[in-house]
Amino acid sequence: MCGIVAYIGKREAYPVVIKGLRRLEYRGYDSAGVALLNGGKLNVYKKKGKVAELEDHVVGKDLHSVLAIGHTRWATHGEPCDRNAHPHLSGDGKLAMVHNGIIENYGQLKKELLSKGHQFSSDTDTEVLIHFIQEIKKSNQCSTEEALRIALKRVVGAYVILIVDEDNPDTLLAARKGSPLVIGVGKGEHFLASDASPIVEYTKEVVYVNDYEIAIVKADELILKNISNEIQTPYIQKLDVELAAIEKGGYDHFMLKEIFEQPQTIFDSLRGRLDAKAGKLTLGGLREHTDLLKEAKRIIIVACGTSWHAGLVAEYMIEELCRIPVEVEYASEFRYRNPVVGKGDVIIAVSQSGETADTLVAMESAKEKGAIILGVCNVVGSSIARLSHAGVYTHAGPEIGVASTKAFTAQLAVLALIGLKVAMEKGTITEQRFQHLLDELEDVSDKVAIALELNEQIKKIADKYKDARDFLYLGRGYNFPVALEGALKLKEISYIHAEGYPAAEMKHGPIALVDENLPVVFVATKDSYYEKIVSNIQEIKARKGMVIAITTEGDQVIPGMADDVIVVPEADELVAPIISVIPLQLLAYHIGVLKGLDVDKPRNLAKSVTVE
The missing domain is CATH 3.60.20.10 (Aminohydrolase, N-terminal nucleophile (Ntn) domain)
Structure with missing residues (x-):
């Protein structure tokens, strides 16, 4: 801005x-x-x-x-x-x-x-x-x-x-x-x-x-x-x-460059912190506050836009791994609703730029009331980094495209590390599960690279649906926030109206929108909700909706139901959002480009929102 x-x-x-x-x-x-x-x-x-x-x-x-x-x-x-x-x-x-x-x-x-x-x-x-x-x-x-x-x-x-x-x-x-x-x-x-x-x-x-x-x-x-x-x-x-890092490097747009940088930026966000072979996880920025984190009576994540979606994924992660109650708040609402915050609460502020005005004001308000403030941001020396008691940089590098892509996946990686670190210190995770998730995170950069190989296939799918007036994005569990993020990307880049919902919530209103003209994107990777989301796809097909499904390698069921299928590598459901969001970023990008829009600078949007 x-x-x-x-x-x-x-x-x-x-x-x-x-x-x-x-x-x-x-x-x-x-x-x-x-x-x-x-x-x-x-x-x-x-x-x-x-x-x-x-x-x-x-x-x-x-x-x-x-x-x-x-x-x-x-x-x-x-x-x-x-x-x-x-x-x-x-x-x-x-x-x-x-x-x-x-x-x-x-x-x-x-x-x-x-x-x-x-x-x-x-x-x-x-x-x-x-x-x-x-x-x-x-x-x-x-x-x-x-x-x-x-x-x-x-x-x-x-x-x-x-x-x-x-x-x-x-x-x-x-x-x-x-x-x-x-x-x-x-x-x-x-x-x-x-x-x-x-x-x-x-x-x-x-x-x-x-x-x-x-x-x-x-x-x-x-x-x-x-x-x-x-x-x-x-x-x-x-x-x-x-x-x-601030030039296009041969890509048509910064957004595409930054989507394709994600194998490296995710690796950079984990580098020096994760050693799966040794079974170690080090977060120097939190060293002096680990005890406060593991003893927190609750964690409140404040963020805006894409960072808010990352916070929603972190809510699932931290509650599962650490057994600490987590609330995810829009920073723009947090200050003004006079929240109950005090000593024993930990506020995690998530921001790409580290300058988001709403998030800064929310942090200041919580800090005055005695809460511990942790920052997760991308920009060294930014206001959020300096206002926080402690924090972790995402190391995604400069993000020039207004619609966030690589910053989101770096945030997910860093928030997963925080959840794992606290869980291990608190003793709420087994050594076997801890090691498994370290291995999964170590492999995630390579799996994102495989997902990026679907670019040409996704471009063809984008051409098929570029003239749609509306989209519906559905997911469950960890994939629900991914559905929200996919819908936001499409709105930002193509100006097509899109809504994201938990798939089970579809029956409580959004199903009224479904007809033969509505593309419905399901984030349907293999997880503990898989059988339920198969039923949700059947409900959409019964009403003639067009289904685009993000599925996992080896899935034999959903490909027979969906109109278009995008297959990504298998991963633990805690790590899967880092991978399953990649096709949604590419889909939004290609639809925007095919509509002749400036995907790097969408109308009315600013990269860093520095006023309330």
Whole structure:
């Protein structure tokens, strides 16, 4: 959601910023803009639409500058249009600002500013904020840095703010609360961005800005201060990301590349943690909190979207293995319903980006009430990682496609490790079962690779059903959340209406939808629910529904019932979701492509949802 890129140094700033904005297109946006200092004069160029349209807009303009800020906007306040695009200028035209997040009390601030004669050219909260900073600077006769500090004490909401000041052409100002900001440190230059993808080709040394910090950035100097004006020591970290990881590598789309990366990303999520031959499982990130985990009176998993589906699978895993009650909550609802949370509860927050606003707020609320917070996320140094008492990284690498694929299977692998670790420490699993599941997890990457060999078959099935108006996805047990995830992927990528249900729940309403025009996808791998799901397939066929079945090698029953069958390798039912979701990802991908849609950047969606 929204993207920020900035540069200050010795090279031409515009090419760095515009390339960075292209790298951030995956986040979801509806307009783009840049501000540059040319000869001490601020020039702002912005345009509704894609970054390519901004590039066309600036053809022939003087773009020479060693300082620039850029932005891709995802509309919150005000419709997508040129005037609402970022950057925004102060009333005197001397300050330019880009902003990620939402200023919740902008209405009150705007009313005050209107009474003092300010005029606004957009509908955004961002323009209100830059006018507010200008007003403070004028009335207090202070620097822009001091005005920013004063303003942020009045601001309610989430933000990452970058400011260029015409009167201080050698300095960029930045501030952060609730939205991510990373600063790349080069030799005589600095790069600022919403995440590391625009930075990685220039430097591997980065500083992650913390909440309530202000960065004063010059070409050869980085100063961090807190909102009380106390200097903070920047903590420089090394990026563990290669440029190839954020490029397509010969694939038509990032989504397809990331689907096919899963044998490696699942292996990476297990590497160094799982040693099946030695019968060992090591989770260093949980070492100091294992006792609290095994003694937890309950575990609450908070997440959104695809991560919520991973949490549902983990609920089955942890309750079976550890015999601890588990609740899975939408993070967006968790805070506002005044949940009963306290000491003895463990909150597991699951997020790909580590910046999901709803999940962060849920964590903060639970932490205040005394719960232990564990994070499961993909991005090192992210807000969720820093807010957690402990946690485990998924190590899936950058996920550029908006619809999550490899992050989901990495989450499943890591959550399985957590369940197994706690079960072994607690003594609720036999050594034989523990060893069996270690072996199963060690083999799962190879089985995912086999499932990916079905790509061409699934493409043909996608062509057969691409014009359907609705889909129904059904599964039982561990495969119920997989059905939900399959339906979500199809909705995200193809814009076809799809519903996921527990197969047994079908009779309590959804069966009314079934006719000869409705494709019904069954996740029907061999497990303890197998006989029941065979009966559910018969019920659909009796009503002329079209059945697409994900089945296990050696199944002799379901292939004779289904219209189309996709056969995946056999696995223990606890591990099977990592494999059975692969065909559903490919089915959604191919239907989207066959419909001529941009599967990497689905309409209205953002990769990292950093506002509530």
